[in-house]
Amino acid sequence: MNAVENALSSLPPEVVVRDQDIVSKYTTDFRHLYAGRAVAVLRPRSVAEVQQVVRTLTAHGVPIVPQGGNTSYCTAATPDRGGGEVVVSLERLNKVREIDVGNLSMIVDAGCILSDLHDAASDCDLMLPLSLGSQQSCQIGGNLSTNAGGIAVVKHGMARDLVLGLEVVLPDGSLLIDLNPLRKNNSGYDTKQLFIGAEGTLGIITGASLKLARKPRATVTAFLAISDISELSTLLDRAQRFTGDAVTSFEYVSNSSLELLLRKRPALRHPLEQASEHYVLLEAATSSHLLDIQGAVEALLEEAMTDGLVIDGAIAANEEHRSHFWHLRENIPEAEVLNGGSVKHDVSVRTSRLASFIEQASQIVRSHRPSAILSIYGHVGDGNVHFNVVPPAEAVPSEFKSSFETIVSPLIYSLAADMGGSFSAEYGIGRVKLDLLEKYGDPGKIAVMKKLKHALDPEGHMNPGKVVRQLSAAPPDNLIY
Ligand SMILES: Cc1cc2nc3c(=O)[nH]c(=O)nc-3n(C[C@H](O)[C@H](O)[C@H](O)COP(=O)(O)OP(=O)(O)OC[C@H]3O[C@@H](n4cnc5c(N)ncnc54)[C@H](O)[C@@H]3O)c2cc1C
Incomplete structure (x- = not known):
């Protein structure tokens, strides 16, 4: 038996899904841009089972891909094509553990669907002010792992700003419990911040303590x-x-x-x-x-x-x-799909420079691909624009997109960088933006990211190939990524 089979055979059968008709839904991203492969998907039913799964897979050297609703725009939640990775879905951890109305807070399992949390808060005359187009299928664990943005950032901030505490299964299977819903708690390093936006590379979030707001009158x-x-x-x-x-x-x-x-x-x-x-x-x-x-x-x-x-x-x-x-605004991504898809640039610059960025980037596209259709929209109240480019009717979409991504997209990202902006406002890095991170990221920041990854996940088992390149076994300073 190989490592994966050895690991699977020591887990409760109720947790293991092997039917490839089902597994393939977890191994392909929702845009069908990347089809990975896995022998099985694991669906633990409790935090203890998540720990058991992580310990077992790690002991057998099997890489783990944590997955929420699989709505990532950068194929961050799908395994590679080798078939040696295993997806761990959080979907069965879907309970609201507590709502404290007086404290304006809720403690929830990581696998709760975002819109279910909206309903739960609303039943208490409160609201969870995180709202995205994918809210009917994304999970709060995925939202926190991507530090999701959405349409209410201008008032309530990113997902990170709503977090009071986290519960995380670490790569060695141990549990970090920091769920106390306190607004003030300066008791050492704020470790929860490490896992927010880490895209599952440092551990599996199993629970979260979140801020709520009063429902608008x-x-x-x-x-x-x-x-x-x-x-x-x-x-x-x-x-x-x-x-x-x-x-x-x-x-x-x-x-x-x-x-x-x-x-x-x-x-x-x-x-x-x-x-x-x-x-x-x-x-x-x-x-x-x-x-x-x-x-x-x-x-x-x-x-x-x-x-x-x-x-x-x-x-x-x-x-x-x-x-x-809102229907008009939220259906623009769907309209792009119906028109042959788009090359997406999820860019942010400071709000005072946003209009200038849009004008200059549009000019770049006009001068290189005059017949391309610009689809520009986004959360501009917080400096985030989805600067997307749709193939013209006469083009073969796949050819247009790959040539655009090679020749024109780098100019758009360079413009954003020159204007002090970011090549990834809210979608994250996943596997598709590793090169951009290396090109535009601060070297000091990238070095710290690698050291953190090595410290928490020395074997590089947790969502390998996403956010930081695959670790070698060498000590952090000499790592080749
Ligand atoms: C129509 C549409 C609109 C969207 N709009 C927005 C938007 O406005 N703003 C925005 O920011 N994003 C948006 N997105 C992107 C996406 O929905 C978000 O990134 C979302 O937060 C991902 O949640 P998920 O549960 O689907 O995570 P997944 O796609 O399953 O996973 C995303 C990443 O998080 C990791 N992960 C998932 N769960 C856990 C966990 N419990 N513990 C550790 N790691 C975990 C995965 O390994 C992966 O790296 C949109 C997507 C769609 C399809």
């Missing part, structure tokens, strides 16, 4: 047309001033992205009477029943239209309007 959602993209940061600043910093989302949608969607889904109606080059989906909310947030957004719109900052706008009159606005 009033939410105002507006779809605004702007003529000049350089006014984005002025509009955001003004929206924050008018609403008293109550802006929860400030999303940009380019007209070309909206057109991609409306062309494929003609039943969807345009939100405004008049088309424009640029749109902003703005949402502001308050938990106070005294503050007039509706009046604040109306006043903002009136003033912004008077001085030409906004050329057209609509405020959602009811929940149906509001969900229509």
